[in-house]
Amino acid sequence: MSDFSLDGRTALVTGAAGGLGRAYATALARAGADVVLTDLPGAEGLAETARAVAATGRRAYVHAQDLSRTEEIAPFADRVRKAAGPVHILVNNAGTAALERFNEITPASWSAVLRVNVDAVFFLSQRLAEHMIADGVRGGRIITVTSKNALVAEAGLAHYNASKAAAQLLTETLAVELAPHGITANTLAPGMVETPIDGGFPFDREAFEAAYRERIPLGRYSRPDEQAGALVFLASDAGAYVTGARLVVDGGVLADQMPRTRFMPPYRNTVDALDTADTADGA
Ligand SMILES: NC(=O)c1ccc[n+]([C@@H]2O[C@H](COP(=O)([O-])OP(=O)(O)OC[C@H]3O[C@@H](n4cnc5c(N)ncnc54)[C@H](O)[C@@H]3O)[C@@H](O)[C@H]2O)c1
Numbered sequence: 001m002s003d004f005s006l007d008g009r010t011a012l013v014t015g016a017a018g019g020l021g022r023a024y025a026t027a028l029a030r031a032g033a034d035v036v037l038t039d040l041p042g043a044e045g046l047a048e049t050a051r052a053v054a055a056t057g058r059r060a061y062v063h064a065q066d067l068s069r070t071e072e073i074a075p076f077a078d079r080v081r082k083a084a085g086p087v088h089i090l091v092n093n094a095g096t097a098a099l100e101r102f103n104e105i106t107p108a109s110w111s112a113v114l115r116v117n118v119d120a121v122f123f124l125s126q127r128l129a130e131h132m133i134a135d136g137v138r139g140g141r142i143i144t145v146t147s148k149n150a151l152v153a154e155a156g157l158a159h160y161n162a163s164k165a166a167a168q169l170l171t172e173t174l175a176v177e178l179a180p181h182g183i184t185a186n187t188l189a190p191g192m193v194e195t196p197i198d199g200g201f202p203f204d205r206e207a208f209e210a211a212y213r214e215r216i217p218l219g220r221y222s223r224p225d226e227q228a229g230a231l232v233f234l235a236s237d238a239g240a241y242v243t244g245a246r247l248v249v250d251g252g253v254l255a256d257q258m259p260r261t262r263f264m265p266p267y268r269n270t271v272d273a274l275d276t277a278d279t280a281d282g283a
Contacts, residue, residue, distance in 0.1 A: 015094030191250025
């Protein structure tokens, strides 16, 4: 469908070395966009993402950058523009998390999370939006990957939760300020996705995932590629009138905050009798 085509567009995806970033980059390329991939210098996986993009027939550019170096962000964006031309779609996907009780969070670990999840999102969006305006790009898009944690608290993640909530409201503010320039700004809020992000946490992995699965109405974690359709929609002309919105892609987690589901009697199909009657009538 042509409204979902990204032909002729260039996207910049941060945190593109694996996980959601690779799935997002590949999906954007499949929809027709050339993709600039960035992650930490030396990040294993950037080359593999570049191969996945190239396999779609689109161009992949690789520009490593540590986004926690706030003062380097504008020059980085300028380098990308010089190498790849105007960027139409910015995907703020890079993110970091640490599991720490609130009283154990130090100024250093607090700002390590906030610098990547908030400061980098803001200053990269700021510079890219200025480029989009200066270059007169059509269909400018800023899409920030937040989390269900922008909306609900989760223990041990005070800095992460606060960072994702901040990213939500700063993106909404950009939506308002950039609307006169035809640039939309939205967030994607994944639920539980099979990626390495919480791989370092000291949990019994199986018990941890089983407990979370129980809270997911669809009964399973999302694969990264299942998150990408929502991104392509927001990036494309089909999403042109969507701005300042949050698109939750969580298998129903946020919709199901009360435990009643577990106490409901087994499902009984109340249309069985109706189906039988219809068939009998039709025969
Ligand atoms: N996996 C989940 O269940 C889940 C759920 C909700 C939201 N998210 C969000 O999705 C996004 C992608 O995470 P993921 O799950 O794919 O995990 P991931 O750890 O695979 O990806 C995060 C990427 O960001 C990069 N990154 C971190 N710090 C950086 C820095 N200073 N400079 C440049 N790059 C940096 C990492 O190297 C990594 O490649 C994150 O913003 C995360 O908060 C993930």
